Amino acid sequence: SSELTQDPAVSVALGQTVTITCQGDCLRTYSANSWYQQRPGQAPILVIYNRNERPSGIPDRFSGSGSGGTASLTITGAQAEDEADYYCNSRDSSGSRVVFGGGTQLTVL
């Protein structure tokens, strides 16, 4: 089992706001987590790094936050193209390895 826990599936109505969460004790120590979007048949892309920073080219409807042992990815005004799997990652509790959450499948209704 992963050190990072995500809800397996979440849905959101088109244009509404959705938050995807990632929980793990390692996040209390290593808060600089990242989030990745993976559409079917494609490689993942980085959408958030350092908990709340957005790479260039990522729409500003994507935002990251968190505190304690929880990190969150929020999509404000979800679009059809946001339908994808989302993964969080962080350093593990030892700080010497990387761990990924199990992923959340986002459905845009």
Next chain:
Amino acid sequence: EVQLVESGGAVVQPGGSLRLSCAASGFTFEHYSMHWVRQAPGKGLEWLSVINGQGGAIKYADSAEGRFIISRDNNKDSLYLQLNSLRSDDTAFYYCTKEHRTGWPAIDHWGRGTLVTVS
């Protein structure tokens, strides 16, 4: 433009070995740590290993420790992953990835992956 192109995936029998390669371009390869991440069909992402820019610092996930070996050749802008004692649960797409400038765990570029099938 950053490009990462994996190769070497194949069908291999249990207990066999395989060497994956990744050709990198579009950035100063020696300045960045590189990671291998895999994804079994229909499953989630699994981090495997990281190697720093000069190749002197290496870490492995438990699933890779003792069986897989990461290496790099900065003269060839290439990353490698030697897979030994392969098992059926090693069947997956293997991604070559580049670490973000802010350091790990952020990974800012991924290759398309190369498929390893152990059967």
